[in-house]
Amino acid sequence: MMGLPAYLVLGALVFSIGLFGVLTRRNAVGILLGIELMLNAVNINLVAFARFNGDLTGLVFTLFTISITVAEVAVGLAIVIAIFRVRRTVEADRLDLLRG
Amino acid sequence: MSSNAWLPLLVLGMPFAAFLLLAVVAPLRRSGPRAGLVSIGAMAIALAGALTVWVEGFVGETTWAWIPADGGPIATVGLLVDPLSNAMLVLVTLVSLLVQIYSLAYLGDERPASLGRYYTYQSLFAFSMLGLVLAPGFLQMFVFWELVGLCSYLLIGYWYERPAAARAAVKAFWITKLGDVGFIIGIVLLWSATGTFEFTDLFEKAQEHALAITGLPTIMFLIYLGAVGKSAQFPLHVWLPDAMEGPTPVSALIHAATMVTAGVYMVTRTEPLFALVPEVLTLIAWVGAFTALLAATMACVEGDIKRVLAYSTVSQLGYMMAAAGAGAAYAGFLHLLTHGLFKALLFLAAGAVIHAVGTNDIFRMGGLFRAMPQTGIVFVVGTLALAGVPPLAGFFSKEAVLGGVWEADLTGPFLMLALTALLTAFYMFRVVFVTFFGRAHAGGHPHEAPWLMRGPLWLLAALTVAVGVRLALVGAGGQEETPAWLAPLSIGLAAAGFALAWAMYQRGAIDPARVAAGLAPLDYLARRRYGLDALYTGLYRGFILAFSRLIGWIDRYLVDGVLNVLTALTLRAGDRLRRIQSGRAQDYVYGVAFGVLLLIVWAQLWRQ
Numbered sequence: 001m002m003g004l005p006a007y008l009v010l011g012a013l014v015f016s017i018g019l020f021g022v023l024t025r026r027n028a029v030g031i032l033l034g035i036e037l038m039l040n041a042v043n044i045n046l047v048a049f050a051r052f053n054g055d056l057t058g059l060v061f062t063l064f065t066i067s068i069t070v071a072e073v074a075v076g077l078a079i080v081i082a083i084f085r086v087r088r089t090v091e092a093d094r095l096d097l098l099r100g
Numbered sequence: 101m102s103s104n105a106w107l108p109l110l111v112l113g114m115p116f117a118a119f120l121l122l123a124v125v126a127p128l129r130r131s132g133p134r135a136g137l138v139s140i141g142a143m144a145i146a147l148a149g150a151l152t153v154w155v156e157g158f159v160g161e162t163t164w165a166w167i168p169a170d171g172g173p174i175a176t177v178g179l180l181v182d183p184l185s186n187a188m189l190v191l192v193t194l195v196s197l198l199v200q201i202y203s204l205a206y207l208g209d210e211r212p213a214s215l216g217r218y219y220t221y222q223s224l225f226a227f228s229m230l231g232l233v234l235a236p237g238f239l240q241m242f243v244f245w246e247l248v249g250l251c252s253y254l255l256i257g258y259w260y261e262r263p264a265a266a267r268a269a270v271k272a273f274w275i276t277k278l279g280d281v282g283f284i285i286g287i288v289l290l291w292s293a294t295g296t297f298e299f300t301d302l303f304e305k306a307q308e309h310a311l312a313i314t315g316l317p318t319i320m321f322l323i324y325l326g327a328v329g330k331s332a333q334f335p336l337h338v339w340l341p342d343a344m345e346g347p348t349p350v351s352a353l354i355h356a357a358t359m360v361t362a363g364v365y366m367v368t369r370t371e372p373l374f375a376l377v378p379e380v381l382t383l384i385a386w387v388g389a390f391t392a393l394l395a396a397t398m399a400c401v402e403g404d405i406k407r408v409l410a411y412s413t414v415s416q417l418g419y420m421m422a423a424a425g426a427g428a429a430y431a432g433f434l435h436l437l438t439h440g441l442f443k444a445l446l447f448l449a450a451g452a453v454i455h456a457v458g459t460n461d462i463f464r465m466g467g468l469f470r471a472m473p474q475t476g477i478v479f480v481v482g483t484l485a486l487a488g489v490p491p492l493a494g495f496f497s498k499e500a501v502l503g504g505v506w507e508a509d510l511t512g513p514f515l516m517l518a519l520t521a522l523l524t525a526f527y528m529f530r531v532v533f534v535t536f537f538g539r540a541h542a543g544g545h546p547h548e549a550p551w552l553m554r555g556p557l558w559l560l561a562a563l564t565v566a567v568g569v570r571l572a573l574v575g576a577g578g579q580e581e582t583p584a585w586l587a588p589l590s591i592g593l594a595a596a597g598f599a600l601a602w603a604m605y606q607r608g609a610i611d612p613a614r615v616a617a618g619l620a621p622l623d624y625l626a627r628r629r630y631g632l633d634a635l636y637t638g639l640y641r642g643f644i645l646a647f648s649r650l651i652g653w654i655d656r657y658l659v660d661g662v663l664n665v666l667t668a669l670t671l672r673a674g675d676r677l678r679r680i681q682s683g684r685a686q687d688y689v690y691g692v693a694f695g696v697l698l699l700i701v702w703a704q705l706w707r708q
Contacts, residue, residue: 019693022689023689023690095685096682096683098681098683100679100682100683
């Protein structure tokens, strides 16, 4: 039986991998995947705390997070497709219209 | 409102109504002569009202609260009607009316729109001058004082396309403002010391010896400064000769008969206050006499007929002021009234001459008496009156002034004024001989002026004689008897001046050039106006302009420089800083992640 710290370490690892993906991926779809990983790292934490503290709130919260994540991915992919239609690319480095 | 108030109010209101009508109804104003008729009609009614007020001898004061405050108004406006203002009302309305009638012919060639503008200003001037005369307190007097100054500016600059006229207008405005600054400061100081602007209150206090204010001499001196500017006293007299750039009727009305006498009128009006400060009175007398003499010498060398008259006006204003300073304000005021008549006459006659020959230079006229005998006769009448020949109006008032100054034991001013009397006769007859007699100059066919111009001339000449005869019959009514030798002396001085002018310019017995050579330093100075204009120009160039340049330099290089450096720095910093905005979303995420990392580290290390 593993303790809470193991789950938290797993969550931290997944979060870091996700952050790394967000920061280094050049492809917009890859960045979205990184964001997914970061969100799920949070879910791991929530579930772990719910399990070890015996509190159901964390589980309910996780369900909400999953459903909102689905919506977010849908919107994100839609934006990526819209950008692709206009710019013929989804490479993040070239999407710099806000440059000062 | 008392029954005595509506008639003076009518006198005051008619010119104002005419001004409003002309100012608002543009088509009427642009119609020219018709606008003139409106103004003349209003002035005629005002004259009738003024004559009634004068003959009936109205006396009374009507005031309305102006600036309300706790415990009574701070200032009031109203009408102060007494013998002083009654006489002045008649003079102002009479001369205004005659000048306006005269102008119809004199300015007949002007464009209708310009003529309408002229009459609009004339109406405004008449209103302002009457308001000044009727003022029951210093504050109202100051307001109208400035209004007549404005009208003077507008009318001197009537031909504003001429650079000389525009410059003269600005000069007149500026220099009188110098005095007015003193005037307003004096008024406010007097108010802060006594709490009232009203003449009657102030006079009551003066009589009860309740005006023992420290610094009263200074206050009265400051108030007198206003009169120095307005009545062209030394050293602020330089604007009046230049004011001759305006149309001649304007010179007759504003710069001879009415506005320039406002200073004398003010001193006469507030005489109970000035009587409290003998040292200021003495100064007034000395400055007045000195102004009279100085201006007379300048008139002797002047070749421009209007400028001769202008210097003569300055000189006679000096007379009036000297009388006021000698405590003989009544004599000064009498001289103001008679001078108003005959100097307006002289100016209008000079206008007729200028109209006929088209030049101001007396040495390019000559022999005009044959061509225009009527103008010649009235000009000679005016000259005799100004020179002080009995029984014309000027003789009695001038004698009263000299007597008053003598009685006050002011020997120095008396001698200066006596010498001025001699010079006055000399320079006036010089003009008469050179202009109307002497050799006729070729070119042009001078003709008698139209009746619209001759009528006012004859009326003024008749009045000059009539007033003189009346004064001869009933006496000048002065408070004190003048010494018996005074009348022969003043007649003798006038005769000497006449003889000198006759010998030099008619008979040719004395060569003017040799006299000028004999008095070379004086001639040199007088021709250069004693360097006063040059002094003012020098002061202006050397002092005010240099100061302005310094201020300009500071503004341009120091103030603007600091701002320019600051803006350049801001621009550069912004240019550098904007590069951190790469526009790439991932860079911002880097920032956020790094920030969170810093927060975590900070929390771990310091937030124990």
